[in-house]
Amino acid sequence: MTKGATRSGTPRRATAGFSMVELVMSICVMLILTALAIPSLMRSMRAYQLNSAAASVSDMLKFTRFEAVRRNTQINFLMQANATGWLIGADSNSDGTLQPTEKQQSIAGYATLLPAGTAPAPNAIQASLGGTALTTLSGGNGTVTFDARGAIRQGIGGPLSSSLYVFYVGNASDPDSGYRAVVLLPSGGVQIWTAPSGGPWRQVG
Numbered sequence: 341m342t343k344g345a346t347r348s349g350t351p352r353r354a355t356a357g358f359s360m361v362e363l364v365m366s367i368c369v370m371l372i373l374t375a376l377a378i379p380s381l382m383r384s385m386r387a388y389q390l391n392s393a394a395a396s397v398s399d400m401l402k403f404t405r406f407e408a409v410r411r412n413t414q415i416n417f418l419m420q421a422n423a424t425g426w427l428i429g430a431d432s433n434s435d436g437t438l439q440p441t442e443k444q445q446s447i448a449g450y451a452t453l454l455p456a457g458t459a460p461a462p463n464a465i466q467a468s469l470g471g472t473a474l475t476t477l478s479g480g481n482g483t484v485t486f487d488a489r490g491a492i493r494q495g496i497g498g499p500l501s502s503s504l505y506v507f508y509v510g511n512a513s514d515p516d517s518g519y520r521a522v523v524l525l526p527s528g529g530v531q532i533w534t535a536p537s538g539g540p541w542r543q544v545g
Contacts, residue, residue, distance in 0.1 A: 386450065386517040390534075393451035394509045394520035397428060398530045398545070400445050401484070404430040405528045408486035414496050417484040419477065419507075424448040431483070434496060447509075451520075454508040455479025459519040460539035462506065468543065469504055474523070478507040490528040502526050 404417040407430050416431040418438055429444025431437070438444045447453055456476035466474060477484065484505060485493040492501040503526065510519040515537040523531040532545035 383517070386511075386514070389449065389451045390509055390511075390517065390520050393447050393453075394522055394532050396445045396447060397453075397507050397509065397522045398532055400428050400430070400443070401522070401524060401530050403443060404484075405486045405490045407432060408488060409490045412488045414485055414487050414493060416496065417486065419453070419480075419482050421481060422446075426453045450511055450514075451509055452511065453478035454510050454512060454519070456508075458512055459508040459510055459521065460535050460537070460541065462521065462533075462541060464539070464541040465506070465521060465523060465533055465543075469523075469525075472504050474506040475503045476508065477505050477524075478509070484524065486528055492524065492526050492528055500526070 401417055404415055408415040414434075416434060416436075418427075418429055418431045418436075420427045420438065425446060425448030427438055427444055427446055429438045429442055432442050433439070455478065458479075462474050466472060483495070485495050485498065487493050487500075492503070492505075493499065494501050505524040507522040507524075508519060509522065511517060518534060518536045521533040521535070521541060523533060525531070531543055533541045534544050535541040
């Protein structure tokens, strides 16, 4: 008798896939690469936060100046401490406070406004501006008055100011991330400077 069926001579293929050792090694490599990338990502995020806060201060100063020129009157830029950080804005009705209807910006979180003596000495900034000393406005409640021409005055109705004002931006507990400085000129123009923890300052805007 002949056999009705024959066995296939094709060998059975091994199932493709990762072994446990290969899987563990892949995870380890991924964790190492992630650990190496995190510090760089954190530095980039901190730099973004500092730049964003400095830009907010600069933009609000420019807006207040524009409003004073547009309305042909004197308007104060206000800086006030609140529960989370600082509130800056244009005091359009000159009542000494920022109302919800007035344009304003919150400076809070990682990047905040710092008092004098926290950031590196502004020697490079002063040298570029003819050696004139800078008056620090950040770190405390204060005002800056723009007149109808966009120039700085010493309060509403006061004489023209010849002072150079500066607002420092940074994080007092993390100096390694560096600092930003927003410089306000007597003409009403604004400059932005940056510096590492030990200086020197360099103009970026």
